Amino acid sequence: MNKATLAYLVSIATLLVAVWLGVSIGTVKIPISTFWDSTDTTATNILYKIRMPRVILAGLVGASLAIAGAAFQGLLKNPLADPYTLGVSSGASVGAVMTLFFGISLPIVGTYTLPVFSMAGAALTMFLVIGFARLVDRSMKMETIILTGIIFGSFLGSILSLMIALTGEELRQIIGWLLGSVSMRGWNYIYMILPFVIIGSIILWLNRMELNAMLFGEERAHHLGVNVKRRKFMILIGGSILTGSAVAVSGTIGFVGLVVPHMTRLMWGSDHRHLLTLSFMNGATLLIICDLIARTIISPTELPVGVITAFIGAPVFAFIFYRQRRKGAL
Amino acid sequence: MLHVNGITGGYGKEPIVNNISFHVNKGEVLGILGPNGSGKSTLLKIVSGILPKQSGTVQIDGQDSGVYSQKEFARKVAVLPQLHAHAFSHTVKDTVALGRYPHQSGLFSTWSKEDERAVNEALAYTGITRYKDTAIELLSGGEQQRVFVAQALAQEAPILLLDEPTNHLDIAHQQQLLDTIRNHAVEKGVTVISVFHDVNLASLYCDRLLLMDRGQIAIIGDPQDVIQEAIIASVYNARVKTQPHPELPKPQMTLLPDTMEETEQPVVRKKDIVISSDNVSLRAINPLKTVSSAVHNPGTGWYRSFVNRHVDVDYNPSDVKAEMAEYLQQRDFHLSDTVGMMTAVTTEHAEVEEYRGDFGSVIIMVTAGVGNAVDVSQSLHRDRPERIGTINTWVIVNGHLSDEAFIQAMITATEAKTKAMHTENIEDPLTGTIATGTSTDSLLVAATQTGEQLPYAGPITPLGKLIGHGVYDCTVRAITAYKKAKGWT
Known part of the structure; x- marks a missing residue:
């Protein structure tokens, strides 16, 4: 069995275990048999109405952030890049916080005003960032993209701070959203994000060879026959779609998009043909586990999942990083 | 094979190379020489499509290079860059396999037997088969450069462009690399255009030389015609003496250092x-x-x-x-x-x-x-x-x-x-x-x-x-x- 097959088997197995744990553990223990034995209606209700959507949403958000992070790190050739580097997430946050701040509720979409506003913010930011980067430098060099992302990110961050500063007493709602959570969302949030996850992931997956080539620099990729400009554009759009939709439904959950690609790369190598898919699966696994911990560790109080991702992710990452470097040195 | 007609271009509005025309025949090795800032690398970048040209045409196989898509162009022209660093690691074989990118098509870019053969051949030709599962960053500079040579060879393009390929390599690796490319050119009839820093290396390995001077062609011709004391002295602004290579009909030059102040030279007596x-x-x-x-x-x-x-x-x-x-x-x-x-x-x-x-x-x-x-x-x-x-x-x-x-x-x-x-x-x-x-x-x-x-x-x-x-x-x-x-x- 070669390394890639092993990588897929391990990733699928851990994902399945995570899903199993995610749906069964909680204030009420749900046996796995509930899937095929619907005699216990309470258990069935909890499984399908609460646990399943929560686990699937966590999985989709984690997967989106991880695959987008992997693509951005490869594209920008920068190990510090993550899905939030481009500033798109700040746009999504501004959209969401604005909804909370002004108490906006649009007709028709109703309770889904926040994610809709958030996605609109993300989309607007994406076009502004890419447009501005092209204005500065027609060939859109990596540095240009990163700096443009920083400029827009900090400007949008200041708007966020302004709204937070003016909110006064009722900060909890905004902070809670910003820290990120996948609780109490329901199936509709899944339907809302799913098309974006599929489209974004396919766009990135179609560029897996190009990402490999671009690791050697844009010039090298150009010489290998990659239409660098078009591919870069595709990857930025694909990653932004994933990031924007993930942030819109769950808030800015940190760390997953930065660390999962790294862990995957350290364990299985940086070939994007596998890295993208594996990051997708591992991102889902990590966020499902983190969400499980977030809602059970000091039950009945729920922690924001973003707190847990960093709390768990950083030490795990440190361990893998240490082991890998030591192995390399020997 | 490759015709360059009156190209002018550079980075900004001010052109770095001016009205350059030359052609290279199939199987020929052309060396581009010139002092720093003479535009030799710029010329190569314009030919390879990295830099835009303000005027002129580059024709490959009788067709303007602009009509080719990026992938079609990469099937015609492979480029070997100078050594560079990279952020993430790839194995040697994966790196060489990227050379097949222009030959793959379709959603799943299926890896064909032809691709496998080309990659294995390139690995063997450059002598790196035994490193094929090693991560490139673990190799020495000379070996890394061989990996990129293999990548360019795996592209199986009839034209190979090189930009100072032996920079940062010691003499043994310089020789190895240039011998490999030279032999490849002879065996497969590949046309090679290479920028050189070292006049003597260029003379040894090229059929013809193109000497650049301030964005223009100072002279193009056989090494004997180009490497002449007066020409080198005026273009490079250096005092040189040329002499024949001891074993090959290729001229070589040596620098003449500024002589020390005249002292009383001892004479020989009976x-x-x-x-x-x-x-x-x-x-x-x-x-x-x-x-x-x-x-x-x-x-x-x-x-x-x-x-x-x-x-x-x-x-x-x-x-x-x-x-x-x-x-x-x-x-x-x-x-x-x-x-x-x-x-x-x-x-x-x-x-x-x-x-x-x-x-x-x-x-x-x-x-x-x-x-x-x-x-x-x-x-x-x-x-x-x-x-x-x-x-x-x-x-x-x-x-x-x-x-x-x-x-x-x-x-x-x-x-x-x-x-x-x-x-x-x-x-x-x-x-x-x-x-x-x-x-x-x-x-x-x-x-x-x-x-x-x-x-x-x-x-x-x-x-x-x-x-x-x-x-x-x-x-x-x-x-x-x-x-x-x-x-x-």
């Missing part, structure tokens, strides 16, 4: 030549430029010590050169700095004289034995045993000789020797005619290369006159001494 029972020797303070047919260090070179050694008539070791080296070492002569000849004649009969002229002086040393005299004009159909050299002549000049002067000095000295044989009426014992020399004569011309420039040494030049007179004079005296010793008179 008294510097020491005669002992065992040898005649000269130890000069500064090296002399020497041309000789000696046993030890023959040919052209710069040497400080000169030895004409006496050996017995029956001297016949299995390895003459090794025995001679041992002899020199025992007498404290530095092997790389000494020219050594041998003679069966008693060295005490050596004739040494200094002849002064307006330009300086010439010192002649002759040892002569005529036991195996030969008339060269009658020599064709006669077999003779090989014997130890018997007329050994040194011509040491206090002056600055040109290459022609060295050769003319040898002709003049040889003619004078022959005349001396005639005067002394030395016969070839086999034919009964007057001999022209002996069977294994040796000649050495050495010059201090300081003082007056002496471009010629023919028999009517001041130097030639002294050499002719001096060699004749000394040879006659040496033969007389030899005859006396043998009791012939």
